[in-house]
Amino acid sequence: MRDRRLKKGKAGVLLVMTLVMGGCASLHSSGNPAEMVSRRAQARWDALVKGDLKAAYGYLSPGYRRLKPFERWKRGIFGVGIWQDARVDKVACPKADVCDVTVLVTSRLMVPRIGKPMVSTTPVYERWVYEGGDWWYLPGQ
Known part of the structure; x- marks a missing residue:
């Protein structure tokens, strides 16, 4: 009887380990997290530079979008029209489901x-999280 319980316990532990390992593998199965985040962060900034706020909003984490509807979020965006370019500079992923991104944003202001216009490039730091099978920008982190 004791041997039977021990075997069931070991089987349960094996099952949990398999599920956990499978989840980690699926996190990376469709590519390198840093590369995936870099592509998504660049696409989000390309949309912001073009003034396509609907597209940029789509890169926000689902939880954030639930808390902040598009119209409310849009009112807090300042820079559309002065942003000239944005390029992802660095991506570091300290955890399997978290990446920190540095984007170099070039702005042009009439002074x-x-x-004549003043042009400056400033680093912008972002946090991206893996949730529900994709990477999302999480503001304010």
Whole structure:
């Protein structure tokens, strides 16, 4: 009887380990997380530079979108029209489901009394999380 319970316990542990390992494997099965995040972050910034806020909103994490509807989120976006370019510079993934991204954003501003535009490039830091089978931008992290 004791041997039977021991075998069932071992089988349960094996099943849990298999599911956990399978979940980790599926996280990386469709590519390198850093590469996937880099592509999605670049696509989000391409949409922002073009002024396509609907597309950019689609890259926000599902939980964030549930808390902040599009119209409310849109009111807090400042930079459309002055952003000229954005390029993903670095992606570091300290955990299997978290990546930190640095994007170099170039802006062009008309400065009163100078008469010509001022162009500057600034790093923007983002946190991306893996949820529900895809990578999402999580603002405010």
